[in-house]
Amino acid sequence: MQGLTTSNDQNAAASRLTLSMATTPKEVREVQRLRYKVFIEGMGLDALRNPERLDRDAFDDYCDHLIVRDSATLKVVGTYRVLSPEAAQRHGAFYSEQEFDLARLDHLRGRMTEAGRACIHPKYRSGAVIMMLWAGIAAYMQKHGCEYLIGCASVSLADGGHNAAAIYHALAETNMAPVEYRVKPHLAFPIAPPRSDNRPVMPPLIKGYLRSGAWICGEPAWDAEFHSADMFMMLPLARLDSRYARHYLKEGEAA
Structure with missing residues (x-):
């Protein structure tokens, strides 16, 4: 995927971006360092701090890592890790299975790509980076x-879980998957009853999934380590909104 570029008139700093796949341990460490900065330092997760300043887990060795760089500085400014069905089989599970029972999706395992650890540097969150990453996912699929x-898409519990509950109630009405795609959390996040004064504030990642045509597939899981409620989301390509399909698949072919 080396050499795919895009431009963004709203952000001069994002006008020189390149998309590639990590091919060396050094590049994977660059990805893990950005994730550490955003997820652990940025979210104040003191319990996960480490001297190497890397966010990593056992799945990193099985995943492929998409990278967006600022070609002017060569710094990694965005990343997404993706797990192919073959790699998930070698590992023995998808990452999501740490939080959800995916037994109902067993018949789809050979046709599912898992994406996670979406991470963008705070100075590059104008939209161009995530669009490039999604194009990379399209090419990968x-x-x-x-x-x-x-x-999994995470919702912070910093407010006590009010926003997570509001998001779940809103999406349960409009974007719930058909019953044959439902999954169950191993540790369910306790959802409070809906409140008329509690309007959901959607995280950008969830917004992106929803605009593309994704479903949530059941109640959220409680991720105590990252202090979040995690929504299991699925996007069948057959449901991909035509506007996004034209963009992602065209960019994917270019990639």
Whole structure:
């Protein structure tokens, strides 16, 4: 995928971006360092701090890592890790299975790509980076012949879980998956009853999934380590909004 570029008139700093796949341990460490800065330092997760200043887990060795760089500085400014069905089989599970029972999706395992650890440097959150990453995911899915994109999207519990509850109630009415795609959390986040004065504030990642045509597939899981409620989301490519399909698949072919 080396050499894919884009421009963003609203942000001069984002006008020189390149998309690639990590191919060396050094590049993977660059990804892990950005994730550490955003997830652990940025969210104040003191319990996860470490001397190496890297966010990593056992899945990193099995995943492919998409990278967006600022070509002027060569710094990694965005990343997404993706897990192919073959790699998930080698590892023995998808990352999501740490939080959800995916038994109902067993028949789709060979056609699912999992995306996670979406991470963008705070100075590059104008939209161009995430669009490039999604184009990279589209190319990856085409390469592996996958028809379903799955992953967990997190909602912070810093407000006591009020926003997570509001988001779940809103999406349960409008974007809940058909029953045959429902999954169950291993540790469910306790959802409070809906309140008329509690309007959901959607995180950008969830907004992006929803605009593309994704579902939530059941109640959220409680991620105590990252102090979040995690929504299991699925995007069948057959449901991909036509506007986004034209963009992502065109960019994917270019990639």
